[in-house]
Amino acid sequence: MIYMFCADGVEEVEALATLDVIRRAGLEITTVGLNGNTASGPHGIGFFTDMTLKEFEAAERKADAVILPGGGAGTEALYNCKTVCDFVKKTASEGGYICAICAAPSVLGRLGLLEGKRATCYPGFEKYLYGAKATGEKTVTDGNAITAKGMGCAVDFGLAVVSALKGEAEAERIAKSIMFI
Secondary structure (H helix, E strand, O other): OEEEEEOOOOOHHHHHHHHHHHHHOOOOEEEEEOOOOEEEOOOOOEEEOOEEHHHHHOOOOOOOEEEEOOOHHHHHHHHOOHHHHHHHHHHHHOOOEEEEEOOOHHHHHHOOOOOOOEEOOOOOOHHHOOOOEEOOOOEEEEOOEEEEOOHHHHHHHHHHHHHHHHOHHHHHHHHHHOOOO
16 A cells, blocks of 8 residues: 655645556555645645545554655645654655655655665755755655655656556556656
8 A cells, every 4th residue: 555645735746646657557545635635736726635634543554655745835744744754754664665756855854764865856955855865866766765856757756656666567558658658
């Protein structure tokens, strides 16, 4: 199971494009709304989430991966949510993938989860990638951490998650099916 946490202020395309690519690969992913069962971004696009944070908290969960989409306000809301931070750390400690795009890799950095890893993020957030080597690349996979630079990299990011969980051949199949390559 994959969990994607979405707070108001989320960069809409980062969440939805990543979600779409992952679902095309047949991976099980559940979106969790920090503000009820909806999330809305800075560009006036709202969407429903699969469950609320309260529903998520009601059951003990284990994940193959956790995904944090970016957006300035959304990223701060994720970092300020104890449930999200505890679950990201738990997923990492259990060997699951910790995935973040745009400003959200700063959450992984501030939690100390990027120490000694290569990572990327939206320009200006490198200072929060504590202990990581900021590469400036579009997407970076290093061990169990997958990071991406921003909205224009959302499909690449989704494909990196698919590649990590289902293999490069499946990621290539999805990329071809959506005319990405």
